[in-house]
Amino acid sequence: MITKNIMIVGVGGQGTLLTSRIIGKAALAEGCDVKISEVHGMAQRGGSVVTFVRFGEKVNEPVVEEGMADVIIAFERLEALRYSHFLKKDGILVVNDCRIDPMTVVIGAKSYPENIIEGLKEKHSIYTIDGQAKALELGNSKVLNSVVLGFAAKFIGFDKSVWLDTVSTTVPAKTIETNQKAFICGYEAEH
8 A cells, every 4th residue: 555645734724634634534444554743833823734644554754745745635725835846746736716815915015826726737736626615505614624625535535435434433523414514515526
């Protein structure tokens, strides 16, 4: 079994940490050795959050080196751009197509880059989803991460049933059904 390197990037409050735990638990359920590294950053203040999940037969280190990520899941466009150099040449970049202005943009010190998705498409295999819109269609913006994870799950591997079981054992009990619906919504979304 080849080691798979997954990187999850986003902004504090988007569910980046929970997403990494679900991926790690799914890999454990499939008998993989798993290492997770969480870099919280300024999660409390809407800052950048990065997590790594590595799984395979034997994994020694939790951190994914630059140019080694098989899949990057980005919960926000600028975060996708910021960390795209971690992607392998044949890696997959899954982007939740939304914009959250960092503090430097909010205070006017910098401007938000234009055409991020188009620029990334020139260098990488990229798949986008409007996870926020899909979460709102389900009636709960808090399941954005489950929608995006469902969309990305097809690139990571494992049967859909493994994912749904893992979601049910990882999210709070009162949110299981909503998160499973959100995962399925993302999983069934077209690439």
